[in-house]
Amino acid sequence: MILKLLASTLLLTLGSASAxxxxxxxxxxxxxxFAxxxxxxxxxxxxxxxFQFAGSQALRTQLDNGARPDVYASANNAQFDPLVKSGLLSSGQPFLSxxxxxxxxxxxxxxxxxxxxSKPGVRLVIADKAVPVGDYTRRMISAIDKSGAYGKDFSGKFLKNVVSEEPNVRQVALKVQLGEADAAVVYSSDVTPAxxxxxxxxxxxxxxxxxxxxxxxxxKNSAHPEAAQAFVKFVLSAEGQAILKKWGFLKPPAQPATRISSVAVRAAIMGDDAMPTVRARK
Incomplete structure (x- = not known):
């Protein structure tokens, strides 16, 4: 009952401005x-x-080259923090892990x-090193290498077996689904029902x-800053987090990825009359 009341209050707050x-x-x-x-x-x-979905590094390149969406959600800080420092993004905070x-x-x-x-002849597919999951993959094999748990030069043998480096994690998963790879490294959330x-x-x-x-x-120059703030608020809400959990994501880390302004924090917590309602495309 309390959750329903909170959800109703949130929707009223989000829906208080023009579409x-x-x-x-x-x-x-x-x-x-996100769909x-x-x-x-x-x-x-x-x-x-x-929505425009792609590798975080590809989206960052578009932003650097003049693309101006309202909201940007990245799979790591390396493709996000420089945009805050350069002034393209007004604020940022972690919303899942x-x-x-x-x-x-x-x-x-x-x-x-x-x-x-690491065995000879195995076909591996991973993401390019500029892609967040590609960077995490290389950190993973480096950790394995340092442990010695799977023999000497595990990372070298692993990388020698890589037959393709993809521009995003969905392409990596697809290679396995199509039988074009013997194994691949993806996110746990990519192991979807499909x-x-x-x-x-x-x-x-x-x-x-x-x-x-x-x-x-x-x-920072969003054409719809109130609606953008409302979307972020929705993602961080109980309903938004429940949807993310449904699709295999975990809670965000305790510490924010980048500093968020006190004004943004206050708006996210308190809401305001300018906060628009957000509806997803069918």
Whole structure:
């Protein structure tokens, strides 16, 4: 009953301003979760939210080259913090975290353990090193290498088996789904209900896994700053976080990825009359 009341209060707050057409740039791994969040947000507010999903590094390049959405959600701080420092983003804060997963085709028995990833002839697909998940992957194999748990020069043998480096994590997962790779490294959230029947998840010890913190922020020159703030507020709300959890994401880390202004914090907590309602496109 209390949760319903809080949700109703939030929707009233979000829906208090005129509708807007909002553009959100978001990491490819957020595709399913943000599509659902967008539908709920738009239904609650009357807004129309359009998403562009791609690798965080590709979206950052577009922003550096003049693209001006209203909101940017990245899969790591490396593709986010420089935009705050350069003044393109007015603020930022973490809204979820993620972990890595090693996957293999369900009908492919070559890969049973992490050790198999270093064996000659294995076809591995990972993301490019500029892609957040590609960076996390390289940190993972470096941690394995340093431990010596799977033999000498694990990382060298692993990288020698890489047959393709993809521009985003969805392309990495697709290679496995199509049988074009014996194994790949993706996010745990990428093992969606649609992908799960066609893949197996290989055990990855916690000590080698990597925690990915996702920040979200508003463009300083957003054409719809109130609607943008409302969208971020919705993502951080109980309803938004429940949707993210449904799609396999974890709670955000305790510390913010970048500093957020006191004005933004107050608006996010208290709301204001200018805060627009947000509705996702059908």
């Amino acid at each position: 807007a057409s909002l553009t959100v740039f978001a990491a490819a791994s957020l595709t399913d979760a 659902e969040i967008g539908r709920s947000f738009d239904a609650a507010t009357g807004n129309t939210t359009t 993620n972990r890595l997963a090693v996957i293999a085709p369900r009908n492919n028995v070559k890969i049973q353990t992490l050790l198999d990833l 992908l799960r029947p066609s893949v197996r998840v290989i055990a990855l010890p916690t000590r080698f896994n990597q925690s990915a913190s996702y920040p979200i922020g508003i463009l």
